[in-house]
Each structure stands twice: as C-alpha cells, then as structure tokens.
Amino acid sequence: MTILYRNRRPTIQTTAPYKNVQERVEMIFNNTSLLIVSLHRFLDIWLPPLITKNPRQNPQAMIVVAVILALVAFVWYRYPQNAIGTRPRPDLKGPQGYPLIGNLFEVLGQGHRILENLLNDWQTYGPGCSITIPFGGRLISVNTPEQLAHILKSNFDNYVKGRFIHEISHEVLGHGIFNADGEKWRYQRKVASHIFTASAFKGLISDVINDEIANLLLILKSYSESGEAFNISDLFFRMTLDIFAKISVSQEFHCLTSYKSSDHPALARAIEEAAYTSDLRTRNPFWKITELLTGKNKDIKKWVTDINTWAYGIIAKRRKQLDDCKEERKDLLSLFMAYRDENDRPLSDEELRDIIFNFILAGRDTTAQASTWLIHHILKNPETITPLHEEISRLPTPTYESQGAHVYVNALILESLRLEPVLPKSVKTAIHDDILPGGVLVQAGDKICYSAYVMGRLAEIWGEDVLRFRPERWIDSEGKLKRESAFKYPVFNAGPRICLGQAFATFELVVFISRIFEAFDVKRAVDVQKEEDVRYAESLTHPMVGGLWVRVVSRKVYVADFILDLIFTIILRNHCIHVYPIVHMALISTHLLLLPRSGTLTQVAIYSPVKVDQEQVLNLAKLVLAQAILPKSFQICTGSKSYLFTRMEWSWQLRGHEVQYEEIKIECENWKWKIHVKDTSY
Numbered sequence: 001m002t003i004l005y006r007n008r009r010p011t012i013q014t015t016a017p018y019k020n021v022q023e024r025v026e027m028i029f030n031n032t033s034l035l036i037v038s039l040h041r042f043l044d045i046w047l048p049p050l051i052t053k054n055p056r057q058n059p060q061a062m063i064v065v066a067v068i069l070a071l072v073a074f075v076w077y078r079y080p081q082n083a084i085g086t087r088p089r090p091d092l093k094g095p096q097g098y099p100l101i102g103n104l105f106e107v108l109g110q111g112h113r114i115l116e117n118l119l120n121d122w123q124t125y126g127p128g129c130s131i132t133i134p135f136g137g138r139l140i141s142v143n144t145p146e147q148l149a150h151i152l153k154s155n156f157d158n159y160v161k162g163r164f165i166h167e168i169s170h171e172v173l174g175h176g177i178f179n180a181d182g183e184k185w186r187y188q189r190k191v192a193s194h195i196f197t198a199s200a201f202k203g204l205i206s207d208v209i210n211d212e213i214a215n216l217l218l219i220l221k222s223y224s225e226s227g228e229a230f231n232i233s234d235l236f237f238r239m240t241l242d243i244f245a246k247i248s249v250s251q252e253f254h255c256l257t258s259y260k261s262s263d264h265p266a267l268a269r270a271i272e273e274a275a276y277t278s279d280l281r282t283r284n285p286f287w288k289i290t291e292l293l294t295g296k297n298k299d300i301k302k303w304v305t306d307i308n309t310w311a312y313g314i315i316a317k318r319r320k321q322l323d324d325c326k327e328e329r330k331d332l333l334s335l336f337m338a339y340r341d342e343n344d345r346p347l348s349d350e351e352l353r354d355i356i357f358n359f360i361l362a363g364r365d366t367t368a369q370a371s372t373w374l375i376h377h378i379l380k381n382p383e384t385i386t387p388l389h390e391e392i393s394r395l396p397t398p399t400y401e402s403q404g405a406h407v408y409v410n411a412l413i414l415e416s417l418r419l420e421p422v423l424p425k426s427v428k429t430a431i432h433d434d435i436l437p438g439g440v441l442v443q444a445g446d447k448i449c450y451s452a453y454v455m456g457r458l459a460e461i462w463g464e465d466v467l468r469f470r471p472e473r474w475i476d477s478e479g480k481l482k483r484e485s486a487f488k489y490p491v492f493n494a495g496p497r498i499c500l501g502q503a504f505a506t507f508e509l510v511v512f513i514s515r516i517f518e519a520f521d522v523k524r525a526v527d528v529q530k531e532e533d534v535r536y537a538e539s540l541t542h543p544m545v546g547g548l549w550v551r552v553v554s555r556k557v558y559v560a561d562f563i564l565d566l567i568f569t570i571i572l573r574n575h576c577i578h579v580y581p582i583v584h585m586a587l588i589s590t591h592l593l594l595l596p597r598s599g600t601l602t603q604v605a606i607y608s609p610v611k612v613d614q615e616q617v618l619n620l621a622k623l624v625l626a627q628a629i630l631p632k633s634f635q636i637c638t639g640s641k642s643y644l645f646t647r648m649e650w651s652w653q654l655r656g657h658e659v660q661y662e663e664i665k666i667e668c669e670n671w672k673w674k675i676h677v678k679d680t681s682y
Contacts, residue, residue, distance in 0.1 A: 083132035091441060092130040092140065095121060102132030107283050112538060114283070115424055115453045122454055128440040135285040136164070139427070139447045143454050145461070145487040146437040151448060152487065152495035155434060159448060162429030168281035171304060172274040175351065176358025188355055189500060191339050195247065195332050196500055204330060206400055208246045209508060212239050213515050215256050220520055224554045229525035232375065233547030235259060236368040236512075241268055243508070244363030248332040248356055249314050266306035271361050273303050275539045282427065311353040332359055363501065365541045366422045367508045372548045373420035374413060374513060376534055379524045379550075381469045384412060385517075392518045403510045407481050411471035413509045414481075414489075418462070419469065421491040422542045424453035452490045453542075461488060520552040 082088055083102025097103045110117045121129045122143055129141040142151060151159045160181040173179040177188040216239055223230050238255035245251045255268070277300060281287040291297040318333055336347055336355055347355075378384050391408045398406050427449050434442045442448065459466045462473075476482050486494035492502040499505070516522065524531060529549040537545045 082138075083134040083136070085135055086132045086138050087443075089130060089138070092128050093125040094130040095125075097132055101134055104134055104285070107131065107133055110283075114538070115451070115536070118425065118449070118451050119454045119457055122458075127438050128436075133285055137445055137447055138443075139449050140440065140442060141454075142436065142440075142448050142450045143458065144438065145455075145485060147440070148450055148487040148490060148494060149485075150437055151428065151450070152490075152493070152497065156496055158431050158434055159428040160431060162431075164429055164447060165427060168287070169274075169278045171300060172270075172278070172307070173358055173361075174354030176354040178358050178362065179354075185497075187339065187341070188336075189497075191335050192332060192359065192500055194335055196504055205247060205504065205507075208243050209511055212243050212256060213511055215239075216512075217515060217519055219256070219259055220516065220552050221554065224520060224552045227551065229528045229549050229551050231547040232522075232550050233368065233372040233544055236371045237268070237364065240368045240508070241360075241364045244360055246331075248359050248363065249318075250331045250333075251314060267310050267360070268364070270303040270306045271364060272539075272543075273299070274307075274361070275365065275541055275543075276537075279538055279540045307357055308353065311357055312349060314356070315349050315352050332356065363504075365543070366501070367505050367512075369422045369542050369544070370413070370417060370420075370505065370509055371512050372544050373542070374416040374509065375516075375522060375550070376544070376548055377416045377419070377469050378412065378517075379522065380531060384469075384471060388412065388513075388517055392514050397518075398507075398510045398514050400507055403507055404481070406510055406514060407475060407479060408471065409510050409513055410481050410506070411474035412513065413506065414474045415469055415471045417491040418456040418489065419467075420536075420542060421452035421456060423491070423493070423540075424536075424542050425449060425451040426493070450490065455488070455490065519555055521555055523551050523553070525549040525551050 079086075079099050079102070080088060081097040081099070081102070083097065083104065084100050086102065095103060095106060098105070106117075118141065121131075122141055127142070127144060127147070130138055132138050142148065161179060162181070166179055169179050175184050177185060177192070180188065216235060219235065235256065238259060241255050242253050245253050253267075277296070284290060291300070314333065318337065322337070333352065333356055336352055340346055378388070387408050391406060395405055396402065398409075404410070427447050430442045430444055430446045430448060432444050436442060455461060457466055474482050486492065486498055492499035492505075529546065533546075534548070535545050537543045
C-alpha cells in the first residue's frame, strides 16, 4: 500500500514491491501516513454505519456526530492556520497553514529545496516570517544583521540550543560542544581554545597540513598522468579526516593514502549519517515513530556503536599511556584529559567521547565541503583563474604567518562561503519572551531560525549583484582584504559561539587552493557531471550531492622528476662526485620548467626505494644547497611513508654564480627532517 500526494490530497493505490522496501516505507511514514491512514479508516469504515442508522434506534450516532462536529469547530477556531500546541499570531506573516497541522506538509515536502524555500519565504513575507509544526512549535525566521547581533550577542543567554536540538542529536553528539549549553559549552570552548593558538599553527597544525597536502598532490599527479575523472570532494573528505584525527587524537586513519579503496572508516560513515539523520529529524515531528517503524533506529544504533567503539578505544589507550608514564601528546584529547572542574573532578570517558567526536565531525566536514564548493565556483567562473595564478606565482607557498598576503585566494574563499556556507541554517530556542530589533515579538519556547545561506543571497545586504560570484567585493581600493561583521556574514557563526576553528579552516583552504592550482589545471568532468547537475544534499551541513567530478592536468613539466630520482639513487650508491654536473643541470632545468617567472621554486618530489639515514640526508642537503637554486621544499617518499623537507622562506634571483650559506642546520624527529638556513649571500 502506497500513499501518493497530488495537489496535497492523499490518494491510496496498490503498487508493486520496491527494491528498497525500507526506503519506501520510510518515505511513507515521513509524510505522516500513519495519521492519514487512521483517519481514512475511521471516515470510510467506522463512521458511515453510525451516521446512516436510525437515530431513534441508535441515539449514540447523534452523540458521536455532535461530538465530532464540536471537535472540528473547536479545532478550526483554536488552530485556524497553526499547528497544535501553538497560538495564533496575526502579527506574524508566513505561508498559509492548515488547522491542527500548521505547515507540516510544506516542511515535510521541502527537504531537497529547504534552503531555497527559506529564502523565498523571507523575500515574500519579510522579517518575522513564521511557520508552525505539530509538537515542534513556532519557527520564526531572523535574517538581518541587527536581529542576529541581538540574538547571538546582546541577549545571548536567552537563546539556547534547547531541548529541541538536544533531543534530535543527543544520541550521536551527546553533550559535545555543538549540542551543549551553559557551563558544559563554556568549559569545552575554553579548553579547546588552547589547541588553536599561534604556536600550535606554527608547529603541529602546519606540519600535519603540509604532510597531507603533499600526499594529495602526489595523488593528483597520478590522475593527471592517467587522465581519469575523479571525485575531488571524496579526496577532500579523506584528507580533512586524516588531518583532524592527527590533531585531535594523534591517530592516523590513512584515508587519503587508501583513496583507491571505496571504503571509508566506520567513523566517516557515522559522521555522514549522523548529520543527515539529524537534519531529517528537525523536519519530522514524528521521527521517533517513523524510525521505529522503518527500522532506521537500528541503523542509528549501529552508527553510534561504531563511534563509541572508536572513541572509547582511543580514550582507553591514552589512559594506559598516562598510567605507564609515557610522553604526553599535545592534542585535543590530552587537553581535555588534563581538565579538572571546580571540584577537581576529571572528565568521564563518556564526556571525552562526546567532546572528541564533536570536534572530529566539525573538523572533517566544514573544510572538505568548503573546498568542494570553492573549486566548483572557480570552474563556474573561469575569469577568476588568471588572477589566482598570478597571485600564486608571485608569492611563496602560504604559511600561517604569510597566508594573509594571499589576498585574492582569501577573497575567493570568502565569496564562496557567502554563497555556499557550510552551516547554512541554525535554530535556537527562546527561554523568555523578547522583542527583536524591528519589533518582532518572540514568545518563550519559540524557535528562532537564522540562515547564512539566506543572508548571503539578500540584495539589501550585498547589493543588486548578490547572486554573482565576485571575489573583488572583498578587496578594497588599496588591494587589501576587506572584513565584514560576523552578524552580516555569519558563515562561522557570531558572538560568543563564533567558530573556534575559523583561522584553522581558513589556513587549510588557503593552502589547499594555492597548492592545487599552482601545480594543476583543474577541469570539470562534464561527461560525468554537468555544471547544472551540481546541487546540495540534505544535511545539517552543506555537502554536494555526489561530490564534484573533475580532471586535472599538470601545469609543470615533470621532466626533472626522473633526473632527480636518478640522482638520489646514485647518491645512495656513493657516486655523488660523478653526477655533480648532472645535478646542477637538473636543478637549472627544474627552475626553467617548473617555476613561474617570479623565480620562487616550488615542491619537488624525490623518490627512493630504500629508507634513508641521517648521513644520506645530510649529503643530499649539502648537494642541493650548494647550487644556485634552492627548492622551497622537497619530499622523499619510501613506500607509504613521506618525509617532508622545508627551508626558510625567501625570494631569490639567479645571479650566475654560487650561493654561499653561513650555516646549515638539519633536524630530525620521528623521521621528519627540516633543513634550516641561517643566512645567505650572493
């Protein structure tokens, strides 16, 4: 039995079995068919015999009819256009609802276009646009900078995540930072702030990002050689999970290096399903019933089990390391394990689990989705590629200190996030009655919805060219980057709950885009995915349906790769002196073939079939540093292990004679080598 909707009137027809019965049943119940079927059976089977019998023989019939009519009249009077549990609000505008159920059908049917509908309702009805949902209460849209400043700052304590958000996501997120209010939120934010510091960026965070981007570039190079179309969004999700797993719990998932496998860690699958399920629950007031009847609750329990198995395993292993007095790691987990409350009580394993999973979820999804949408907009607007290449060729590889100099790359990021924010909508609950700027009355218990997606598309905020992708709107007349108020541009939230990882995410994006477009020309794989087919998926965040399919073509001639590979092999055989002229020519060739006109040398990959030791690395370093051309960084890859070599940042010009170095210092820690040059003279 399947319930079909035509012009919002349900009809019932028999259909053949579906391949995915659970999916079909879930669709039925998500559209409140239980209520409809029950009402249909009552009206079609039970009621007619009552009202067609002789009232004198069956006086109960008249009583039943009278009660039903009275009930209908009461409902029509009490809930003329609003859902049960809410009060009529003639002062608020919004799409017309129905007695008792309010705007239920509209909410249930708009999942794939929910953001467009939020924008259309705001443009149609203006500030204070409102809808009602049975057992979900009243939802008021708030999308002006003044109203956001009031909710997220001036009257911050009155607007909380509340029971509504906590109930739909507690099973997965627990009491983590994105689901917590009050003191639980405050201490998590305070402790986590210690990982996103300048010193952390210069050390742990920068090293981890550089290691992973090096792995990504090698993968892209293999795709450029094969000409194969691939889902770059999948690579971003793998890479960001690897990055944040290292930063948060010092664990290596190797998602990126195993990119040929279609399998992801169970944790990655759980993250995706948690975000999707939570979004469905916000729009389905009967989610507890529908998940029980469709068996979805069993899937959720499995995902939660996967999360718990991973998290509690990591926590137990770390506690054992502490008991064994091993060296303490400087990651998020260690920071929270060292935390004590006012009663000197440490956090329980359950609290640690909630905290770590919340940060993993945010660290993976936000940057991966932002990178995907950014590349989509660059490909959609090819006029942005030339200024992007010009800036990349003019400036050295971005570091935490120098990323601000990449003005155009930052402008591209800001503009992409304006149109495609990774957290497109948020909901809070009012504790007390309040009046918003503009005179909108908020009653205790009302839900407040604000949307960065909607605000990024309002002409009254961004001008008549609001839908045009124009990075130049973020650059002032002096060529410097412009900043807007977080209440006008809430893509990283605003007020006390502004995103802790904003600088981290921005740094990742600057590095990703600079390094990718420096080395490769990226083209849309139109034979796999056309531009018009790109759309967002239903989720709490803003993923792209099916990812983004592209092809890459190397912008650099990798002729020097083979020469350098040969050179390094000969070095390992202790025949350095015989190949010195070849080394010199190889480096000159690298300069001529791989570099833009600015003369800033980029990464060169050097491969070795064996593991190198310190003496061999020193010989290689001296050999390279003795030449007039110094690589900014180079990498030795042996099997699945990567060793990153970096030097100080500076620009240089070829002068025709040897460069002199006063001091060369080489450091090694866990097979991560760094070459430092103190001073140079030409």
